[in-house]
Amino acid sequence: MSTGSSTAGTDAAAHALRDAAPAPYWMDRPDAPGPRPRLEGPVDADLVVIGAGFTGLWTAWRALERDPARSVVVLEAERVAFGATGRNGGFVASSLTHGLTHGTHVWPDQVGALHEEGERNLADLVATIEAAGIDCDLRRSGKTTIAVEEWQLAGLRDAQRLGERHGVALELQSRDELQADVHSPTYLGGLRDRTGTVLVDPARLAWGMAAELERRGVRVYEASAATGLRRQGAGVRVSTRTGHVDARDVVIATAAYPAPLRRLGNYLMPLYDHVLMTEPLTEAQRASIGWAEGQGLTDAGNQFHYYRPTADGRILFGGWDAVYYFGGRVDSRLEQRDSSHGLLARHFFETFPQLAGLGFTHRWAGPIDSTTRFTAAYGTALGGRVAYAVGHTGLGVGASRFSADVALDLLAGEPTSRLRYDIVRRRPFPIPPEPFRNPIVQFTRRSILAADAHEGRRNLWLRTLDRFGLGFNS
Numbered sequence: 001m002s003t004g005s006s007t008a009g010t011d012a013a014a015h016a017l018r019d020a021a022p023a024p025y026w027m028d029r030p031d032a033p034g035p036r037p038r039l040e041g042p043v044d045a046d047l048v049v050i051g052a053g054f055t056g057l058w059t060a061w062r063a064l065e066r067d068p069a070r071s072v073v074v075l076e077a078e079r080v081a082f083g084a085t086g087r088n089g090g091f092v093a094s095s096l097t098h099g100l101t102h103g104t105h106v107w108p109d110q111v112g113a114l115h116e117e118g119e120r121n122l123a124d125l126v127a128t129i130e131a132a133g134i135d136c137d138l139r140r141s142g143k144t145t146i147a148v149e150e151w152q153l154a155g156l157r158d159a160q161r162l163g164e165r166h167g168v169a170l171e172l173q174s175r176d177e178l179q180a181d182v183h184s185p186t187y188l189g190g191l192r193d194r195t196g197t198v199l200v201d202p203a204r205l206a207w208g209m210a211a212e213l214e215r216r217g218v219r220v221y222e223a224s225a226a227t228g229l230r231r232q233g234a235g236v237r238v239s240t241r242t243g244h245v246d247a248r249d250v251v252i253a254t255a256a257y258p259a260p261l262r263r264l265g266n267y268l269m270p271l272y273d274h275v276l277m278t279e280p281l282t283e284a285q286r287a288s289i290g291w292a293e294g295q296g297l298t299d300a301g302n303q304f305h306y307y308r309p310t311a312d313g314r315i316l317f318g319g320w321d322a323v324y325y326f327g328g329r330v331d332s333r334l335e336q337r338d339s340s341h342g343l344l345a346r347h348f349f350e351t352f353p354q355l356a357g358l359g360f361t362h363r364w365a366g367p368i369d370s371t372t373r374f375t376a377a378y379g380t381a382l383g384g385r386v387a388y389a390v391g392h393t394g395l396g397v398g399a400s401r402f403s404a405d406v407a408l409d410l411l412a413g414e415p416t417s418r419l420r421y422d423i424v425r426r427r428p429f430p431i432p433p434e435p436f437r438n439p440i441v442q443f444t445r446r447s448i449l450a451a452d453a454h455e456g457r458r459n460l461w462l463r464t465l466d467r468f469g470l471g472f473n474s
Helices: 009-017 054-066 098-106 111-132 151-163 175-181 202-213 262-266 283-289 336-349 394-412 437-453 458-468
Strands: 043-048 072-075 090-092 143-149 171-172 189-193 197-199 218-219 227-231 235-239 243-252 269-278 296-299 303-310 315-323 360-370 378-379 384-389
Touching: 009 336, 009 360, 043 054, 043 090, 043 235, 043 315, 054 072, 054 202, 054 384, 054 394, 090 111, 090 394, 098 111, 111 202, 111 394, 143 151, 143 175, 151 189, 171 175, 175 189, 175 394, 189 394, 197 458, 262 269, 269 336, 296 315, 303 336, 315 336, 336 360, 384 394, 437 458
Parallel strands: 043 072, 043 243, 072 218, 143 296, 243 384
Antiparallel strands: 090 197, 143 189, 171 189, 227 235, 235 243, 269 315, 269 360, 296 303, 303 315, 378 384
16 A cells, blocks of 8 residues: 555545544434433442443443442443544454464463454343344444555465464455455455454444433443542542542553553554545445445554544545554544544555545544553552553453453452453553653554555664564554
């Protein structure tokens, strides 16, 4: 995929983006739920969950499944699904290890068990959504990983063989076989996974979960950022600007957004990921690209795109740029970046030139809570009364449910099968503080771009990171 631009390509991208609303499509719909009240005054609860994204919502959900009588409060700084939950592509992956290849490298002795754990987690997640009757356009359409450069074909073959060793039936597709499925001049081959990924409308899933939780007695407060944590008797007091909650247990599920536990900043690198949504395609436009199975698509480079169709006939197209701002800055003013959105638009029309003239209705971005290990960090604080699960690095839609159980296990203080995994027991390598962090991240990003431009050949710096299972990814 070209990173450069011609004048014609730049002009076409600008034209396609001219009417795009600066907002996440998933959240910008007339039937979005109205605002919930903020926390006012003192409240008591058995469990407080900080953050109403997928990790927080699953934590409340699983807590009630363990004990239906437990009183639960969810505090959200903005609105339900405001963060990564309402900004992602809706890919729900079974992997807990950022893919089998990465899992095999970092946890070779446990990757088989973690793979099985992830498959159970995905199956249970789907069963839970369906049993609750949540309408979130859930599709069991799987995913195809696509080679757009010759050097990427070998990686697909390696992934297919690794999948076989773990009982995963992955189908290698030749250029002709892939082109018969989805029509793009950039495609050279593919790897079709029919079982490891489902697609959802992420905002509708979160809205449906929140509504069901409230029906079961959970209190969800919006515009209620947690500003402090301190021990209060045998439990913890969580303060907001307009009230506080006294509870026995607390779970922090704030992803890349500010949390009332400063140590989390040692493990998280907020990386801004950018996304576009097209206007609905006509029947002729849809026929011109095929894509009858409607699976998720992603290309196989280090810097990659992800894209998928929606229920109303649009195409979501995101990825590629992963932008870090000095100091790990998280700010709504960073969600509109003309250079990144323009580059995405050019890449879209390189992928589907037959859709020239199609417009984009939405453009947005949001911070991914990336870690050096590409997987979440877990732990406890305040004498074991506070647990945290953050750092899902782009695969949190599915893994968040597993993380919710981990956090609840940590609070319970009783050993479970989940707590034996090194992915839980050992936290990711800390990220150096500023002023060292920014130049390291930027040098790593330039190295990744150079590797993609030189047939995947990784320089000494990237090979060193690989050796220790560290890196930079979205």
